[in-house]
Amino acid sequence: MVRYADDxxxxxxxxxxxxxxxxxxxNWVKANGLTLHPDKTHLGHCMETGQGFECLGYRFENGxxxxxxxxxxxxxxxxxxxxxxx
Numbered sequence: 001m002v003r004y005a006d007d008x009x010x011x012x013x014x015x016x017x018x019x020x021x022x023x024x025x026x027n028w029v030k031a032n033g034l035t036l037h038p039d040k041t042h043l044g045h046c047m048e049t050g051q052g053f054e055c056l057g058y059r060f061e062n063g064x065x066x067x068x069x070x071x072x073x074x075x076x077x078x079x080x081x082x083x084x085x086x
Contacts (some may be wrong), residue, residue, distance in 0.1 A: 009055050011046075018043045 010025065012018040022043060029036055044051035052061025057071040 007055055009053060015043070 010018070012021055016066075022041070024034060029069045044053065046052045046060050047063050049062055052059055054060075054068050057068050059066045059068050
């Protein structure tokens with residue numbers, strides 16, 4: 001296990017499967033001397049408003065994938081720093 005590998009998503013068919021998967025991951029992480037970030041770890045239904053998730057620069061919610069707002073800001077800032085404003 002690489003200590004800085006920290007982004008992953010587990011998809012399941014129902015809440016019970018999601019809870020089982022989360023428990024298995026928590027046990028594995030603990031056994032390897034690591035912890036899950038409590039603010040970033042959650043169960044939700046990505047097809048419902050407000051229950052989506054962000055991963056690798058994208059927001060997945062309501063069955064759609066959008067570029068994350070923070071990622072757009074970083075891109076715009078990079079473009080601004082390399083171009084003249086007129």
